[in-house]
Amino acid sequence: MTTTIRLNNGTQIPHIGFGTFPHDGEDSAEPTRHAIEVGYRLIDTALRYENERSVGAGIRASGVTRDEIVVTSKLPGRHHGRDEARVAVRESLEHLGLERIDLYLIHWPLPKLDRYVDTWKTLIELRDEGVLGSIGVSNFTSEHLDRLVTETGVVPAVNQIEMHPYFPQVDQRRAHAELGIVTESWSPLGRGGGVLSEPVVLRAADAHGVTPAQVVLRWHVQLGTVPIPKSRSIERQLENLAIHGFTLSDQEVASVTALGRPDGRIAGQDPDAYEEF
Ligand SMILES: NC(=O)c1ccc[n+]([C@@H]2O[C@H](COP(=O)([O-])OP(=O)(O)OC[C@H]3O[C@@H](n4cnc5c(N)ncnc54)[C@H](OP(=O)(O)O)[C@@H]3O)[C@@H](O)[C@H]2O)c1
Structure with a gap:
């Protein structure tokens, strides 16, 4: 059974979600349907992934009641701006086949474009109109967050950021805790790369009789973050969800965090410079 975590608006969301970023143009309908059937209730997509139609189809095919599922989507760079943000939300609703998006994020801050505050103002309106449930951001630095709060008074519920053992985001997480942002x-699995064969991860997996991926996902949950692993395989989807039957020691958590590297980003996507439209 997945535990939940409380957002700053009182809403509860599952403590682990399902990522759908489509690698190699794969279709997301079947993986999404499987994921919901095995127990995921937090689903992550984005207009930019061009898979919202298939994610929506997977949600409907699962047969699980709409109210039980927290659907997340994100606003791409090309739709930053007061009016453009409304267009983005309309497009995502139409693609997903939904009347409301439960958690909606600005995908990247694009500081050079400098329209994220205007975009945020429109998301606040859409939340107040009931079209969006909770609103948040993704890939925002502390500086971007402070500006949103100073200029609008509304603190994002969530900041979705790159985080895995090679990039544990110690300072950014501290800033989120101070602001009340999840x-x-x-x-979260470092895209299934080297983190899963690190000796400290293998040792903890051995000690608890679990897999390396379960150690890494448990590390996220014990740090209070919400991982959204992606997997096409039903076995791995189940494996990634089964992380509530063991607890890592403080020492194990600290040694996984110690794998962090200053240049630990997988693809060098620095939010101050990275642009995606
Ligand atoms: N906000 C943003 O800017 C942003 C950026 C990137 C991603 N995201 C979101 O975050 C989600 C997750 O990130 P991600 O897909 O980049 O990486 P990830 O979840 O860390 O890793 C996915 C990779 O790990 C493999 N994998 C999954 N479970 C495994 C397990 N138990 N053991 C070994 N390998 C396993 C998967 O392969 P199989 O499929 O073969 O199992 C896949 O190749 C995305 O799908 C997307 O929704 C958001």
């Missing part, structure tokens, strides 16, 4: 971790 951290969601993207690429």
Whole structure:
């Protein structure tokens, strides 16, 4: 049974979600349907992933009641701006086949474009109109967050950021805790790369009789972040969800965090410079 975490608006969301970023153009309908059937209730997509139609189809095919599922989507760079943000939300609703998006994020801050505050103002309106449930951001630095709060008074519920053992985001998580923002971790397994064969991860997996991926996901949950692992395989979807039957020691958590590297980002996507439209 997945535990939940409380957002700053009182809403509860599952403590682990399902990522759908489509690698190699794969279709997301079947993986999404499987994921919901095995127990995921937090689903992550984005207009930019061009898979919202298939994610929506997977949600409907699962047969699980709409109210039980927290659907997340994100606003891409090309739709930053007061009016443009409304267009983005309309497009996502139409693609997903939904009347409301439960958690909606600004995908990247694009500081050079400098329209994220205007975009945020429109998301606040859409939340107040009931079209969006909770609103948040993704890939925002402390500086971007402070500006949103100073200029609008509204603190994002969530900041979805790159986070895995090679990039544990110690300072950013501290800033989120001070502001009351829940951290969601993207690429929580480091895209299935080297983190899963690190000796400290293997040792903890051995000690608890679990897999390396379960150690890494448990590390996220014990740090209070919400990982959103992606997997096409039903076995791995189940494996990634089964992380509530053991507890890592403080020492194990600290040694996984110690794998962090200054240049630990997988693809060098620095939010101050990275642009995606
Ligand atoms: N906000 C943003 O800017 C942003 C950026 C990137 C990603 N995201 C979101 O975050 C989600 C997750 O990130 P991600 O897909 O980049 O990386 P990830 O979840 O860390 O890793 C996915 C990779 O790990 C493999 N994998 C999954 N479970 C495994 C297990 N138990 N053991 C070994 N390998 C396993 C998967 O392969 P199989 O499929 O073969 O199992 C896949 O290749 C995305 O899908 C997307 O929704 C957001």
